[in-house]
Amino acid sequence: MMLGHRADLPFDRDQSTRFLPWIVALMVFLGALMFAGAMVVSDTIDSWDSTLTGRMTVQVPKDSATDAATGTLVTLLSATPGVTAVRPVPANEARALLVPWLGEEVLDSGLPIPALIDVELAAGARLDASLLTARLSQSVPGTTVDDHRVWLSALINLGRAIEILAFIILGLIASSAIVAVIFTTRSGLAVHAAIIELLHQMGAHDTYIAGQFQIQAMKLSLRGGIAGTAAAAIVLLAFAWVGRGIDAAFLPPVTLTIAEWITLLIVPAGAVAIAMFTARVTVMRALTRMP
Amino acid sequence: MLRFENVGMRYGIGPEILRDISFSLPPGSFHFLTGSSGAGKTTLLKLMYLALRPTRGLVHLFDKDISLTPRDDLPALRRRIGVVFQDFRLIDHLTAVENVALPLRVNGGRHAEIDSHVRELLSWVGLGDRLDARPSTLSGGQQQRIAIARAVINRPRLLLADEPTGNVDDHIAVRLMHLFEELNRAGTTVVIATHNHALIEEFGHPVLQLDNGELAVRRNIQAPAVSPGTGKT
Ligand SMILES: Nc1ncnc2c1ncn2[C@@H]1O[C@H](COP(=O)(O)OP(=O)(O)O)[C@@H](O)[C@H]1O
Numbered sequence: 338m339m340l341g342h343r344a345d346l347p348f349d350r351d352q353s354t355r356f357l358p359w360i361v362a363l364m365v366f367l368g369a370l371m372f373a374g375a376m377v378v379s380d381t382i383d384s385w386d387s388t389l390t391g392r393m394t395v396q397v398p399k400d401s402a403t404d405a406a407t408g409t410l411v412t413l414l415s416a417t418p419g420v421t422a423v424r425p426v427p428a429n430e431a432r433a434l435l436v437p438w439l440g441e442e443v444l445d446s447g448l449p450i451p452a453l454i455d456v457e458l459a460a461g462a463r464l465d466a467s468l469l470t471a472r473l474s475q476s477v478p479g480t481t482v483d484d485h486r487v488w489l490s491a492l493i494n495l496g497r498a499i500e501i502l503a504f505i506i507l508g509l510i511a512s513s514a515i516v517a518v519i520f521t522t523r524s525g526l527a528v529h530a531a532i533i534e535l536l537h538q539m540g541a542h543d544t545y546i547a548g549q550f551q552i553q554a555m556k557l558s559l560r561g562g563i564a565g566t567a568a569a570a571i572v573l574l575a576f577a578w579v580g581r582g583i584d585a586a587f588l589p590p591v592t593l594t595i596a597e598w599i600t601l602l603i604v605p606a607g608a609v610a611i612a613m614f615t616a617r618v619t620v621m622r623a624l625t626r627m628p
Numbered sequence: 629m630l631r632f633e634n635v636g637m638r639y640g641i642g643p644e645i646l647r648d649i650s651f652s653l654p655p656g657s658f659h660f661l662t663g664s665s666g667a668g669k670t671t672l673l674k675l676m677y678l679a680l681r682p683t684r685g686l687v688h689l690f691d692k693d694i695s696l697t698p699r700d701d702l703p704a705l706r707r708r709i710g711v712v713f714q715d716f717r718l719i720d721h722l723t724a725v726e727n728v729a730l731p732l733r734v735n736g737g738r739h740a741e742i743d744s745h746v747r748e749l750l751s752w753v754g755l756g757d758r759l760d761a762r763p764s765t766l767s768g769g770q771q772q773r774i775a776i777a778r779a780v781i782n783r784p785r786l787l788l789a790d791e792p793t794g795n796v797d798d799h800i801a802v803r804l805m806h807l808f809e810e811l812n813r814a815g816t817t818v819v820i821a822t823h824n825h826a827l828i829e830e831f832g833h834p835v836l837q838l839d840n841g842e843l844a845v846r847r848n849i850q851a852p853a854v855s856p857g858t859g860k861t
Pocket residue numbers: 639642645663664665666667668669670671672
């Protein structure tokens with residue numbers, strides 16, 4: 338005898354419950370990809386942020402870039418409060434940075450490449466780029482200072498917008514999941530109305546009946562959640578594999594850390610929790626209509 | 629135990645099916661409920677087992693005014709009522725044993741105890757060889773006996789049966805009546821809705837008679853059944 342293990346309600350005979358695992362699988366798949374995408378964007382922004390803040394680049398036009406001028410600028414910069422290191426970028430290094438963008442031919446054609454000086458700032462130090470530009474160009478005309486702020490903040494804004502969009506889409510996916518569970522549960526309530534009435538008559542509390550629907554919702558959504566997560570993992574691993582050869586300067590790596598993989602499990606866990614909670618609320622509401 | 633005061637009942641905006649019903653059932657009493665088909669017997673029983681709320685009037689059950697009882701307290705009252713439905717309402721994906729065990733499960737009973745208790749009762753109603761059968765594979769009379777076993781398994785304080793002997797042979801009907809009487813002797817208040825006048829006369833309990841939506845209580849014409857040849861032992 339397996340009295341305790343068989344549900345009173347014959348859920349396995351419902352047509353309506355067959356679709357729920359598929360719907361949940363699809364939603365968890367999309368949701369996990371969204372979530373992973375948001376995490377990759379966030380990682381990328383952080384890495385840009387940490388490499389670029391605390392740095393400035395001083396540009397000296399090719400015409401003014403004599404060794405003496407460079408020496409003067411290095412002295413001036415080293416004496417500026419907040420500056421921890423000053424390093425003139427060797428010409429071949431500067432050239433190497435530009436080759437991928439402009440090509441050998443353009444560079445060989447005598448393009449005037451400015452001299453660059455890397456400036457590192459103490460942690461937390463902020464120097465006003467325009468004030469510094471004004472001061473340096475008095476000594477060496479045409480010198481400019483770039484603190485990457487404009488470029489970086491535009492990118493960061495774009496990244497945050499992508500993140501927000503990802504979470505809005507996650508929210509929409511979750512709402513659709515709720516609607517799917519509500520409809521499945523309602524049709525389950527209709528299909529099993531006679532048995533529910535019987536259990537009610539025997540003195541079953543609403544929570545006893547709701548509990549059976551809740552366990553059923555858990556089983557169905559868990560099945561879908563596992564399938565959706567597995568599919569999303571395969572896609573993410575495939576992306577990482579395809580993208581492994583691409584230069585990190587162009588495209589951030591589409592990989593997740595172990596912690597992020599674990600965080601990704603929030604999506605299926607959330608789907609199961611949403612399904613159980615929605616089923617419970619739907620059944621409890623319907624039951625309050627019984628005397 | 630159970631008291632109705634000026635109860636009226638209509639379905640939706642339909643005519644009033646029951647009008648000014650007032651009666652009271654003392655604890656440990658045994659009544660028949662009769663009336664022609666459509667007279668409202670099932671409706672009256674539904675009011676008694678709290679599946680319907682009256683459109684007017686008061687229902688007192690187990691010394692509680694039902695209209696003033698919080699909804700959360702009703703399951704506890706329902707657990708003390710055994711109901712035999714006119715249409716049995718057996719669950720077809722459960723075996724006979726599991727169907728009968730259902731009220732005990734709802735009550736949170738222990739599996740091992742439930743099981744032996746249920747098998748014993750099913751054997752007593754003559755279904756000892758069909759314990760693990762599905763209801764749909766059984767005859768109407770056999771299903772009815774499962775429904776009765778399910779109604780009495782919890783030793784309810786109030787037993788309400790809607791035409792419980794409608795589908796069984798006379799000798800089984802008498803046997804089922806003896807089951808109800810035994811339960812009644814142990815303190816359960818019993819109401820049996822029936823068309824079977826022979827049975828009413830044979831067992832001689834007082835009768836609640838429904839006519840034109842109104843209820844009359846009358847003592848049985850016959851003396852309580854001890855007449856020879858009824859099979860009562
Ligand atoms: N759920 C319902 N909705 C509307 N009318 C009903 C409903 N149930 C019963 N009735 C009507 O109430 C009257 C009494 O029915 P019922 O209580 O089943 O009588 P009985 O059990 O004595 O045959 C009948 O006229 C029937 O049509």
